[in-house]
Amino acid sequence: MSPTPPARRRLRLGLPRRVFSQVLLMQVAIAAGVAVLATGLFLAPLSDQLDDQAMRRALAIARTTAEIPQVAEDLRSTPPTVDGPVQRQAERIRKASGAEYVVVMDTAGVRWSHRDPDQVGGHVSTDPGPALAGHDVMQIDTGTLGRSARGKVPLRDSTGRIVGAVSVGIEYDSVRDRLFHAIPGLLAYAGGALAVGALAAWLISRRVQRQTRDLAFSDISALLAEREAMLHGIREGVVALDRAGRVRLLNDEAQRLLGIGEESVGRTPDEALGEGRTADVLAGRVTGTDLLTVCGQRVLVANRMPTDDGGAVATLRDRTELEELGRELDSTRGLIDALRAQDHEHANRMHTLLGLLELEMYDDAVEFVGEVVGDHRVTAEQVTEKVHDPLLAALLVGKATVAAERGVALWVSDGTRLPDRLVDPQGLVTVVGNLVDNALDAVAGTRHARVEVELRAEGRRALLSVCDTGPGVPPEQRELIFTEGWSTKKPPAHGKRGIGLSLVRRLAERQGGSVSVDEADGGGARFTVVLPEALAAPDLEPALTAGPHDTAEEESR
Numbered sequence: 001m002s003p004t005p006p007a008r009r010r011l012r013l014g015l016p017r018r019v020f021s022q023v024l025l026m027q028v029a030i031a032a033g034v035a036v037l038a039t040g041l042f043l044a045p046l047s048d049q050l051d052d053q054a055m056r057r058a059l060a061i062a063r064t065t066a067e068i069p070q071v072a073e074d075l076r077s078t079p080p081t082v083d084g085p086v087q088r089q090a091e092r093i094r095k096a097s098g099a100e101y102v103v104v105m106d107t108a109g110v111r112w113s114h115r116d117p118d119q120v121g122g123h124v125s126t127d128p129g130p131a132l133a134g135h136d137v138m139q140i141d142t143g144t145l146g147r148s149a150r151g152k153v154p155l156r157d158s159t160g161r162i163v164g165a166v167s168v169g170i171e172y173d174s175v176r177d178r179l180f181h182a183i184p185g186l187l188a189y190a191g192g193a194l195a196v197g198a199l200a201a202w203l204i205s206r207r208v209q210r211q212t213r214d215l216a217f218s219d220i221s222a223l224l225a226e227r228e229a230m231l232h233g234i235r236e237g238v239v240a241l242d243r244a245g246r247v248r249l250l251n252d253e254a255q256r257l258l259g260i261g262e263e264s265v266g267r268t269p270d271e272a273l274g275e276g277r278t279a280d281v282l283a284g285r286v287t288g289t290d291l292l293t294v295c296g297q298r299v300l301v302a303n304r305m306p307t308d309d310g311g312a313v314a315t316l317r318d319r320t321e322l323e324e325l326g327r328e329l330d331s332t333r334g335l336i337d338a339l340r341a342q343d344h345e346h347a348n349r350m351h352t353l354l355g356l357l358e359l360e361m362y363d364d365a366v367e368f369v370g371e372v373v374g375d376h377r378v379t380a381e382q383v384t385e386k387v388h389d390p391l392l393a394a395l396l397v398g399k400a401t402v403a404a405e406r407g408v409a410l411w412v413s414d415g416t417r418l419p420d421r422l423v424d425p426q427g428l429v430t431v432v433g434n435l436v437d438n439a440l441d442a443v444a445g446t447r448h449a450r451v452e453v454e455l456r457a458e459g460r461r462a463l464l465s466v467c468d469t470g471p472g473v474p475p476e477q478r479e480l481i482f483t484e485g486w487s488t489k490k491p492p493a494h495g496k497r498g499i500g501l502s503l504v505r506r507l508a509e510r511q512g513g514s515v516s517v518d519e520a521d522g523g524g525a526r527f528t529v530v531l532p533e534a535l536a537a538p539d540l541e542p543a544l545t546a547g548p549h550d551t552a553e554e555e556s557r
Contacts (some may be wrong), residue, residue, distance in 0.1 A: 023201075023208050031197030035190040051149060054170040055138040059151030061097045062168040063136075065090070071104060072157045075112055075164055082117040089113075100148055100171040104155065106164040107132055124167070128152065131165035143169070236315050237300075243310030245283055247272060257316050259296050277483060278302075282314050292319070294502050383412055387455060388420040391429050396453065399436050403451060406444050410436070413454040418462070421535045427507050428462070428534065434500040435466040435527050442470030442525065462534035466527045467520040478517050504529070 065071060074085040081087065090102040090113030101115040109123045109132075125143045131152035139150050148169035155164040237254030241247055245268050255261055264272035269279040278293045280286045281302045291302045304314040349368075356365035380397055387393040396412060403410035422428055436453065443449035446469065454465040473481060482505045501515075508515045513531040520526035 023204070027201030027204065028198050031194055031201060035194045035197070038190065038193075051140060054149035055140070055151055057151075058099065058149050058168040058170045059136060059138050059153065061093065061099050061102065062151045062153045062166045065093050065102060065104070065168070066153045066155045066166045069158060071166075072155055072163055075104060075106060075155065076157065080106075080110060080112045080121045082120050084112070084120075086112040087114075087117075087120060091115075097168075100169045101167075103167040103169075104164060105167065107162065112164070126150075126167075128165050128167070131167070132162060134162060146171075236317055239282055239314045239316065240307075241269075241282070241312045241314070245269070248311070254316055257295065257298055257300060257318055284312060294506065386412055386416040387418045389418060389422050389425050389428075390420075391425045392418065392422070392432060392455070395429050395433055396436075399433070399440075403440055406440060406449075408440055408443055408449040408451055410440075411450065411452045413452050413465075416453070416455045418455040418457055419535065421457075421538065422462075423534060423536050424511070427511070428464075428531070431504050431507055431529055432464065432466075434504050435464070435529070438500065439466050439468040439470070439525070439527075443468045446470065457535055460533055460535045460537065462529075462531045464527075464529040464531070467524060468526075469520075469522070469524045472519055472523060472525045473517050481517065482515070 068089070071086060071089055074089070078084050078086065086104050090104055093099075094102040094115065103114055103124065104112040105124055105128055106112065109128050111120055111122055111124060114120050126141055130137050131154050134154050136154075137150070137152040140147065141150055142148075143150075148171055150167060150169050152165055152167045154162045155166050157163050234251070235253060237257045238249070238251045239247060239254050239258075240249035247265050247267055247269065250258075250260070250262065250265060258273060258278070260272050269282040273279045273282075273295070276293075276295075277286065278295045278300070281291050281293055281304065284304055284306075287304075289303055291304075293300050293302055299319045301317045301319050302314055304312050306312045353365055353368060356362075356368060383396050383400070384393045387396060396410075400410045432453070432455075436451065439451040443451060448469060450469045452465075452467045454463075454467075456463045482501050505515050508529050508531060511531050511533055513529065513534075515527065515529045517525055517527050
C-alpha cells in the first residue's frame with residue numbers, strides 16, 4: 001500500500017482525518033472527561049462531608065461542656081457577668097478546642113458566656129427552644145458572629161433538670177478553607193491520572209497508526225468499497241481462510257466455480273466441499289503453483305498464498321473451456337494424423353495400382369483393389385458386428401486408424417458384445433476415448449505394440465476393459481493416476497496433463513460404477529470400468545440424447 005501523498009497531509013480545520021489522530025483525540029477527550037467527572041463527583045459530597053464534620057465537632061464540644069457539673073452550679077448561683085465563673089470556664093474551653101464561640105445560656109435564653117464580652121447578659125440571636133426542650137441540635141446558621149456550624153445541647157443540674165443550654169459554633173470560613181485546600185491536591189491527582197491516560201492513549205494510537213498505515217477513515221472506507229467491488233467483479237474465484245483454516249470470504253465467482261454459497265463461510269474446506277483434491281488444495285495440504293483440480297464438472301487451476309495473520313488466500317481460475325479446447329486440439333491432431341496416414345497409404349496404393357496398369361497386369365490390379373477395399377470393410381464390419389452403438393463404433397474405427405499410423409495394433413476382443421441400448425453413449429465415448437488414448441501413448445514406440453479393447457453387457461451393466469503391452473503401472477501409483485493433475489507424461493503445448501483419468505473415474509462414479517487398474521496378462525496395464533446402469537432395459541428406447549449435466553461432462557473431456 002503506497003503512502004498517502006503529501007498533498008493530502010495539509011492542515012485542515014475541524015477534526016483530523018487520520019485514524020491515529022482521531023483515536024488519540026477521542027481517547028484524550030475521554031480521559032479528560034473521566035478525570036473531570038471523577039473530580040466533580042468527589043467534590044460534590046466533599047462540601048457536605050466537611051459541613052457535617054464541623055457540626056459534629058461543635059456538638060461534641062457542647063456535650064463536653066454540658067457534662068461539667070460546675071457549669072450548671074455556677075449558672076444557678078452566679079449572675080451573668082463578664083468576669084463570672086461561667087464566662088471564664090467557657091472561654092477556657094473555647095480557646096482549648098479552637099471553637100469560634102462557646103455560649104452558655106439559661107432557660108430564658110440569656111447568655112452567661114460569649115466570645116464578645118458585650119454580648120454577656122443579652123439574649124441569644126437564634127431560637128434555643130429545641131435544646132431547652134432536651135434535644136441535641138446540629139445546624140449551619142447565621143448569628144451575631146456570622147455564619148457558623150453549630151451544635152446545641154441541653155444543660156442539666158445534678159438532679160437532671162434542664163437549667164439552660166450550651167451552644168458551640170465552628171467558624172464556617174474554616175470549613176470552606178478546608179474545602180479549598182483539598183482542591184489543589186485533588187486536581188493534582190486528576191492531572192496525574194489524565195497524564196497517564198493520555199500516555200496510554202498515545203501508545204494505543206501509535207499501534208493503531210501502524211496497523212492502519214496512517215490512513216484516514218475515509219481512505220479505509222474507500223478501500224473496503226474498492227475491495228468489495230474488486231472481489232465481486234473479477235472473473236477469478238477468491239477464497240480467504242483464517243488462521244484456523246476456516247473460510248472467511250468467498251466472492252461470487254468462487255461460489256459459482258465451487259458450487260457452494262454463503263453458508264460455507266465459517267466452515268473448513270473439507271466441511272464445505274467434502275474430502276478431495278480441491279479441499280486439499282484450499283487447505284494447503286497440497287502445495288505448488290497452478291495446481292489442477294476437478295470440482296464437479298469444472299477443471300480449475302488453484303494458487304494459494306499465505307497471509308501475515310496465519311491465514312491464506314486462494315485464487316481459482318476456470319480451465320474447463322481451455323481444457324475442452326485442448327482436448328479438441330488433441331482430437332484434431334489425431335484426426336489429421338489419421339488422414340495423413342490414410343493419404344500416405346492411399347498414395348502408395350495408387351502408385352502400385354498405376355504400375356500394375358502400366359505393366360498391363362490387369363487381373364493383378366483388380367485383385368489388389370479388391371484386397372484393399374476388403375481390408376477396410378473387414379475392419380469396420382468387425383467393429384460394428386460387436387459394438388452396435390454408432391458413436392462408440394465410429395470412435396473405435398477412428399482409433400484403429402490412428403493406432404495403425406503409430407505402429408500399434410488396436411484389437412477389439414472376440415468377447416466384445418455391446419447392444420445399442422446405452423443410456424449415456426457420450427459418457428462411454430469419453431471413457432473409452434481417454435483409456436484408449438492413454439494406452440496408445442503407453443505402447444507407442446515399443447516392439448509388438450498392441451492395445452485390446454473389450455466391451456461386454458451383463459443385463460443393464462456394462463463392463464469395459466482396455467489392455468496394453470506397455471510398461472504397466474507400478475502398484476504404488478495405481479491410485480495416484482486417478483488424481484487431478486497427476487501425470488508422468490510431458491505436458492502438451494496447450495496446457496497440463498492429469499485430467500483424463502480423473503474424468504474417467506468421475507464419469508464412472510456418477511453412474512454408481514468404478515474404475516481400477518491392475519497388471520494385464522503378459523505385462524502391461526489393464527484398466528477395468530464397471531457401469532452398473534449403463535444400458536437401458538430391453539423394452540425401453542436408448543437414451544442417446546444427453547442432458548445438460550452430461551453435456552458439461554463431455555465438454556470437460
